[in-house]
Each structure stands twice: as structure tokens, then as C-alpha cells.
Amino acid sequence: MNRREMPVASETVRPDPADLGIEALRTHVAGEMQRTRDRSITLTSAVDDDELVEQHSPLMSPLVWDLAHVGSQEEIWLVRDVGGRSAVRPDIDDLYDAFQHARADRPSLPLLGPTEARQYVTTVRDKVLDLLERTPLEGRRLVERAFAFGMIVQHEQQHDETMLATHQLRRGAPVLDDVPPPAAMEADSLPAEVLVPGGPFVMGTSTEPWALDNERPAHEVHVADFCIDTTPVTNGQFLRFIDSGGYDQPRWWSEQGWQYRQHAQLHAPLFWSNEDGTWWRRRFGRVEPVALDEPVVHVCFHEAQAYANWAGKRLPTEQEWEKAARFDPHSGRSLRYPWGQEDPRPEQANLGQRHLRPAPAGAYPAGAAPCGARQLLGDVWEWTASDFLPYPGFAAFPYREYSEVFFGTGHKVLRGGSFGTDAAACRGTFRNWDYPIRRQIFAGFRCARTPGRDELS
Numbered sequence: 001m002n003r004r005e006m007p008v009a010s011e012t013v014r015p016d017p018a019d020l021g022i023e024a025l026r027t028h029v030a031g032e033m034q035r036t037r038d039r040s041i042t043l044t045s046a047v048d049d050d051e052l053v054e055q056h057s058p059l060m061s062p063l064v065w066d067l068a069h070v071g072s073q074e075e076i077w078l079v080r081d082v083g084g085r086s087a088v089r090p091d092i093d094d095l096y097d098a099f100q101h102a103r104a105d106r107p108s109l110p111l112l113g114p115t116e117a118r119q120y121v122t123t124v125r126d127k128v129l130d131l132l133e134r135t136p137l138e139g140r141r142l143v144e145r146a147f148a149f150g151m152i153v154q155h156e157q158q159h160d161e162t163m164l165a166t167h168q169l170r171r172g173a174p175v176l177d178d179v180p181p182p183a184a185m186e187a188d189s190l191p192a193e194v195l196v197p198g199g200p201f202v203m204g205t206s207t208e209p210w211a212l213d214n215e216r217p218a219h220e221v222h223v224a225d226f227c228i229d230t231t232p233v234t235n236g237q238f239l240r241f242i243d244s245g246g247y248d249q250p251r252w253w254s255e256q257g258w259q260y261r262q263h264a265q266l267h268a269p270l271f272w273s274n275e276d277g278t279w280w281r282r283r284f285g286r287v288e289p290v291a292l293d294e295p296v297v298h299v300c301f302h303e304a305q306a307y308a309n310w311a312g313k314r315l316p317t318e319q320e321w322e323k324a325a326r327f328d329p330h331s332g333r334s335l336r337y338p339w340g341q342e343d344p345r346p347e348q349a350n351l352g353q354r355h356l357r358p359a360p361a362g363a364y365p366a367g368a369a370p371c372g373a374r375q376l377l378g379d380v381w382e383w384t385a386s387d388f389l390p391y392p393g394f395a396a397f398p399y400r401e402y403s404e405v406f407f408g409t410g411h412k413v414l415r416g417g418s419f420g421t422d423a424a425a426c427r428g429t430f431r432n433w434d435y436p437i438r439r440q441i442f443a444g445f446r447c448a449r450t451p452g453r454d455e456l457s
Helices: 022-043 049-053 063-082 103-108 114-134 144-169 233-244 255-266 300-312 318-326
Strands: 195-196 199-203 219-223 226-229 271-276 278-283 285-287 381-388 408-415 432-434
Touching: 022 063, 022 144, 022 271, 049 063, 049 114, 049 432, 063 144, 063 271, 195 318, 199 285, 199 318, 219 318, 226 318, 255 300, 318 381, 318 408
Parallel strands: none
Antiparallel strands: 195 226, 199 219, 271 278, 278 285, 381 408, 408 432
């Protein structure tokens, strides 16, 4: 089997859809859709058809389900709704409705086979590219600034990250190649944490053309003074928690967290093992020593919270995280990204599956936020202390099932994206959420704390 190289992100800055004329916007959308589909093809062609239909974990769908699902959503929203055209495969709508079938049950469904799934998504895409040339990208909220097309790009990229997580869960020889991330040349000179002064800032967005409903609307939030780690917590730091007996001491865990730790018999991050005193990790089919300088990944919310308690800190709230990532005290404005307004470049963030691991803590100085914190976008999703709740003035669009049905105390917010997150599906306002027990996702964390009066003076 041929091993597949990861698509390398372009050095060219991706334009903001809000700044483009209509014809340039059409070209941009077509390019984003092709770039995204190339990634889907890479992930599904890296294994043979037998592995495409196999369920590598009950937590995940077979890869072939994800492939046909992105085509089904593209057909429903673009071919039928935006284009008003006849349905391609209305008979499979229910099969690929994520709300009707749990992931564990999907292998038993009469799914499209690999060849049929590939043909289906190609047919749908051909129709979409045709209607893209004919659809007025204004005058209707669903198509204004190509929103529906951007929504579908983000949806497919999110499933690409899910498929990448499935690759991590599969057993067998490596099938994905990558290049090492950049080193952190000055990591030893970085402060452990930075102080973010209190005060108001604008959270969320009302202007980002492709922002999803849970990111809206922009609203002012007041955050008190806080300190936040300059970089995500590393494997080496987390090992000290393990070595101190952190997994065996209930005092560091919430009641719910301790119950889950016992039930799941947690003793280290997922994919770690200890042999003769040496910690190893399994990474996309490779077994290698745990890299001490990389951000810890594959930990659940409860593990992150226990570490923070052990360290005498806490997890940041979602509001604190976004202020650290976006607020520019010199202008008093909130930025699109930690480094400014322009879309991510490779030297600013570890995004887009260029590397199959987090970069060492302290990398990407060009991507630092005004407060001095680094790697707030890319590398690892970061657990926050916040429940996934609507912003004041929230309105579901274009359907309730994207965000609204998940609001409540059952899901925790993650921010910032991971090495497997594409730039199209990651920005300073982007909100991810998951159950606090999830470990197969590319999630880590950084800590925060409330400074004392003497520190503020």
C-alpha cells in the first residue's frame, strides 16, 4: 500500500470572503472546495476498500460513511436548497443523517460501498460547481457572501479531522506521511504565563461572512484580570502530574471526573503506554517515545481539570481564552486571529494536517497574540471551563441541529483548533464542543489563574 503525503497548505494568504468581488468570490469558493476535497481523497485513499468499510472504533464511523455523508450534506444544502435542483439520491438521506444513527450502529446500515460513494460525491460536486457559476451570491441570507458554500467547506473539513482521528484509532502499519513541525528555538526564555489585564472586549462576531451561528452575535464581555499559560501544557509537565500520583488522588478531581477516572481506568493520556519505566505513544501507526516538549494531546476535560487543580491553577473560561487570543490592547479591538486580521500562514500556526503532531511548545512566534501567549490556534484543541451555551441574542441559522440542540451543561467548549483542523474551520471566534469524557479528539489544554493583588500592583 502506498503511503500518502499530506497536502501542504499554500503559502498564499487565503482572502477574506468579505473583501472579494462576486466573481473573485466564486473563484475563491471553487478553490476552497477543491482543496477540501483533495484532503478527503487523501484520507480515504490511504487505506484499501476493506478498511474503508471497517469500523476502527465504536466511537467513530467507518471512513466510507464520512465520505458519503459530506456528499449528502452538500447535496441537501447546495444542490437542492441553494440550487433548487432535483435530488440526486433522496433514498440515502436517512442513512447519512447523523442524528438518526449512532456511530456504533452505522456499520450495520446498508451504506454505499467505496466505489459507489466516490461516484456519488463526484456527481454532487459536479452539480455544485455548475450552480456556483450561476447562483447570485447575494440577496438571500443563505447565499450572501457564499455562506452556504462556506458552511459546506467547513463541514467537510470538520469530517476530515474526524477521519484523521479515525486514522489515529486504526491499528496497522502507518499509511500517512508528514514532515516534522518547526522547533521552538527560544522556548526556554519564554515566561511560563502572561497577565491579561481585566476590562471589556468584544466577543464573537457579527461580521465574519462564514462564521457559524454559535459564534454570533458580537457582544461586549467584561473579564477580570487573569494569568494564562504562555503555551499549552506539555507532555513533560503532564508526566510530573502522573509521577506524583495525580491519577490516584481524588482530591485533584471533580466528583464526576473521579467517577469517570475509575470507570474508564484512566492512568495516562490515550495512546500512551509505559514499558520498563519509559513512556511511549502510538501516533498514526508509529510507536515512539513521548516527546516531552510537545503539548499533551488526547486528554479529556476531566484530566485537564485535575491537572490544573494539581498545579494550583484552573482551566480558563471561554471568555478568558478568547480575550487572550483576540484582544489587542493598543487598538482596543478584537482581532480575527491572534496575530491580526489575515488568514493563517504556515509560519503562524500548526493547522491543516501539514504535521501529524503538535509542534513543540513555544513554536510559531509569528503567531503570538498581543498578550504574548503562543499557539492559541492550531496544535491542540484547548479545553475550557465553560459549558456550551448560546451568546446573548443567539439565533439558530440555518438549522437548529448545528448548535442549538447541543447547548447546555452536557458539553464543554474547546477552542483554538488542532494540527488536524483546517484554517477554513478555525478562527479566533470559532467554538468547538464535546462531552467532557472525550479523549480520541486532538485535545489538550492550558491553565489559567486569578492573580493576587500584589501581582497587579
